[in-house]
Amino acid sequence: MKSRADHIRAKLDEVSGDVGATWRAAQNLLHSNRKxxxxxxxxxxxxxxxxxxxxxxxxxxxxxxxxxxxxxVRSAFTDRSYLGPALxxxxxxxxxxxxxxxxxxxxxxxxxxxxxxxxxxxxGMH
Numbered sequence: 001m002k003s004r005a006d007h008i009r010a011k012l013d014e015v016s017g018d019v020g021a022t023w024r025a026a027q028n029l030l031h032s033n034r035k036x037x038x039x040x041x042x043x044x045x046x047x048x049x050x051x052x053x054x055x056x057x058x059x060x061x062x063x064x065x066x067x068x069x070x071x072x073v074r075s076a077f078t079d080r081s082y083l084g085p086a087l088x089x090x091x092x093x094x095x096x097x098x099x100x101x102x103x104x105x106x107x108x109x110x111x112x113x114x115x116x117x118x119x120x121x122x123x124g125m126h
Contacts, residue, residue: 051090058087 002010008029015021038046 047092055087055089 011025011029012022015025
């Protein structure tokens with residue numbers, strides 16, 4: 001199986017020496033000329049997948065910390081128990097909240113599309 005890097009290298013090698021073809025290949029490989037549009041059902045699935053991924057990630061971190069603490073020598077500090085509700089989901093956000101957060105982020109953070117973010121989550125779940 002070829003890695004993504006091997007695939008990119010092969011595509012760029014095919015057009016080596018032709019500046020125009022190299023530019024078009026790079027644009028195609030980076031998907032920069034596509035505008036992804038998702039249906040409401042696809043958006044709902046993405047939101048659900050993101051939420052599950054992050055809740056699972058927080059739970060794995062909590063579990064790893066608990067295991068690490070069991071194998072270490074106890075410190076002189078007393079444990080503080082969290083008495084609030086367990087994290088089981090993220091609260092829905094409004095379009096305005098998302099827009100405000102994205103507007104406040106540096107511009108280089110805004111280049112990640114929903115599809116690329118979804119691919120990162122999917123890769124992280126395997």
